[in-house]
Amino acid sequence: MQTQQELFAAVKNSIPVMMGYVIIGFAFGLLFVSFDYDWYLATVMSIFVYAGALQFLAIGMINAKVGLFDLAIASLVVNLRQSFYGLSVLRKFKSSGLFKPYLIFALTDETFALLTSIPEKQGLSAKHYYFYLSLLNQCYWVAGTTIGAVAGGIFSFNTEGLEFSLTALFIVLAVEQYKNLKSYLPFVIGAVSAIAAYSLLPVDRMLISAIGFSMLLMFMLKKQIERQVRATIDG
Amino acid sequence: MDNFDILITIAVVALANFATRLFPFLFFVNHEPPAVIIFVEKTFPPIIMTILIFYSLKHIDLSNAPYGISEISAVVVTLVIHLSLKNYLVSIFTGTLFYMVMVQTVFVSV
Numbered sequence: 001m002q003t004q005q006e007l008f009a010a011v012k013n014s015i016p017v018m019m020g021y022v023i024i025g026f027a028f029g030l031l032f033v034s035f036d037y038d039w040y041l042a043t044v045m046s047i048f049v050y051a052g053a054l055q056f057l058a059i060g061m062i063n064a065k066v067g068l069f070d071l072a073i074a075s076l077v078v079n080l081r082q083s084f085y086g087l088s089v090l091r092k093f094k095s096s097g098l099f100k101p102y103l104i105f106a107l108t109d110e111t112f113a114l115l116t117s118i119p120e121k122q123g124l125s126a127k128h129y130y131f132y133l134s135l136l137n138q139c140y141w142v143a144g145t146t147i148g149a150v151a152g153g154i155f156s157f158n159t160e161g162l163e164f165s166l167t168a169l170f171i172v173l174a175v176e177q178y179k180n181l182k183s184y185l186p187f188v189i190g191a192v193s194a195i196a197a198y199s200l201l202p203v204d205r206m207l208i209s210a211i212g213f214s215m216l217l218m219f220m221l222k223k224q225i226e227r228q229v230r231a232t233i234d235g
Numbered sequence: 236m237d238n239f240d241i242l243i244t245i246a247v248v249a250l251a252n253f254a255t256r257l258f259p260f261l262f263f264v265n266h267e268p269p270a271v272i273i274f275v276e277k278t279f280p281p282i283i284m285t286i287l288i289f290y291s292l293k294h295i296d297l298s299n300a301p302y303g304i305s306e307i308s309a310v311v312v313t314l315v316i317h318l319s320l321k322n323y324l325v326s327i328f329t330g331t332l333f334y335m336v337m338v339q340t341v342f343v344s345v
Contacts, residue, residue: 019324020323020324023324023328024327027331037236037238037241038238041238041241041242041245044242044245045245045248045249048245048246048249049245049248049249049252050252051252053287054248054252055248057287057291058244058248062236062241062244065236068243068244068247071244071247071248071251072247072248072250072251075247075248075251075252075255076251076254076255077283078283078287079251079252079255079256080255080279080280080283081279081280081283082252082255082256083255083256083258083259083276084259084276084280085256086256086257086258086259086260087259087263087268087272087276090259090260090263093260100260104253104256104257104260105253105256107256158335158339160335160338160339161305161331161334161335161336161337161338161339162331162335163291164306164309164330164331164334164335165327165330165331166291167288167291167292167306167309167310167313167330167334168309168313168326168327168330168331168334169323169327170284170287170288170291171288171310171313171314171317171326171330172313172317172323172326172327173284174281174284174285174288175314175317175318176323177280177281177284178281181277181278181281186278186279186281186282186285187281187282187285189282189285190281190282190283190284190285190286190288190289191285191289193282193286194285194286194288194289194290195289198289198293203293206290206293207286207290210286210289210290211283211286214282214283214286215279218275218278218279218282222274225274225278226274229277
């Protein structure tokens with residue numbers, strides 16, 4: 001194989017993601033079959049959707065029989081952050097040819113983090129390296145999901161409380177975002193919107209209405225947020 | 236729900252997800268995104284994360300014993316572990332394990 005070195009670099013750099021994806025994928029597979037769905041549907045979902053937090057969220061919404069339209073809106077908004085990942089790697093992916101559609105499809109939080117935080121070695125073919133890295137990460141995720149879904153069908157696990165892994169993931173992501181942004185206002189807006197939607201509206205409308213409230217608040221407080229962000233950058 | 240319904244649902248989520256990843260490549264290939272997009276880019280993700288934390292805890296019961304102690308303490312544990320060890324895997328793993336032990340052994344619901 002002519003791109004052995006690229007593959008080797010991708011394997012080496014993706015090891016931290018491997019551990020995460022296998023474990024979280026396993027938890028997802030386990031949770032999926034705990035709703036009595038067939039195991040292979042979990043694998044299908046991890047191949048075609050391939051978005052950790054969204055998959056956890058969607059499986060809960062499927063189980064709660066939320067309509068397809070609400071599910072589509074929730075998916076768009078929840079994964080909107082990924083649009084912004086794309087903005088940062090536009091130039092990186094520019095000359096990746098036939099690999100480009102897959103690279104775009106496979107741009108998860110973790111792949112994005114690896115692509116943007118690890119400096120590339122000189123002399124490697126960038127597009128092959130990106131492709132192997134993205135593909136390996138998805139393989140870890142699909143493998144973890146499948147093992148979890150199959151294991152969940154064979155052994156009986158007491159999965160009560162396993163759904164907290166999603167909450168924990170959001171907490172970790174929020175902390176990381178605070179480190180980048182250094183403004184507490186978005187977190188206040190999010191909390192206020194969520195609590196308002198929870199107390200004023202039926203629970204199955206909570207996510208959509210909280211998102212609506214928060215967008216309104218975000219634009220109303222645009223000046224204050226920008227001032228806070230600027231102050232921390234200057235200071 | 237039968238398997239066909241689930242496959243349809245998976246297809247909808249898959250398309251929506253791919254759309255969010257494809258969006259910038261369709262619109263901002265040759266020019267810089269406008270200032271308002273950059274503002275939303277910075278501000279919206281932390282808002283969404285905060286909403287999702289609350290949303291994922293929507294089944295919390297604050298008005299009856301044990302008053303959401305399991306949820307609140309698990310959130311605190313996850314936060315403290317993450318702030319001190321800074322390893323997202325360890326934080327998620329420990330927080331979830333802590334919560335599972337709380338709901339399965341400490342405050343068993345009947």
